[in-house]
Amino acid sequence: MKNKVYDILRKVPKGRVTTYKEIAKAVDTKAYQAIGQILKRNPYAPDVPCHRVVRSDGTIGGFRGRREGKAVTDKKNMLKKEGIEFERDRIKEFEVVLFSF
DNA sequence: CGCAGATGGCTAG
DNA sequence: CTAGCCATCTGCG
Numbered sequence: 001m002k003n004k005v006y007d008i009l010r011k012v013p014k015g016r017v018t019t020y021k022e023i024a025k026a027v028d029t030k031a032y033q034a035i036g037q038i039l040k041r042n043p044y045a046p047d048v049p050c051h052r053v054v055r056s057d058g059t060i061g062g063f064r065g066r067r068e069g070k071a072v073t074d075k076k077n078m079l080k081k082e083g084i085e086f087e088r089d090r091i092k093e094f095e096v097v098l099f100s101f
Numbered sequence: 102c103g104c105a106g107a108t109g110g111c112t113a114g
Numbered sequence: 115c116t117a118g119c120c121a122t123c124t125g126c127g
Contacts, residue, residue, distance in 0.1 A: 002122070020110060034121035036109035041123055055110070062109055108123080114116095 001029050002038050008101060009039075009048045015083040016099035017052045017091060020061070026101040036062050051075040052082075058094035 004027040012018050020039075024032035039050035040062055051074075055061040060075055076086045085092035 024111095029121075031119085031121040033108085033110050033119075034123090037122045040109070043123095102127105104126095106123105106125085109121100110119105112117105112119090 001027050002034070005029075005035060005038055006044050006048045009050070009053065011101070012049065012052050012099050015097060017054050017079070017084060017094070017097050018099050018101075019054060019056045021056050022099075022101060023053065051078050054091055054094070058091040060089055060091075 005023055008023055008026045009018065020032040020035040023035050024030060035053070039048070039053050042048050042050040051060075053061070076089070079091075080086060084097050091097065
């Protein structure tokens, strides 16, 4: 199923983001928690833009868990370049850029 | 190669 | 706010 997760996530267009829950639903899995792990240790770094995945409330989520602050800035910068505005560590137009499968 | 521990986000009270 | 849940990932022998 994780394979599907990657596949789904790869479908996310530039400038859009998704939530762990949405992915879980898309892959027919209730363990959206596992998505966090998958993205954290994203083995498909270039194929799967894990930085486009956020929490259900618009926060970037576990991306700041380990590299407190530094990685966050990086992700935010990447998303910002794609046209996603950030409010601190939360997405501003989250509902707008939110991509539904 | 196999097992166990730990992680990560969402829901409910 | 805290605790629990499910699926996955990592480390060690």
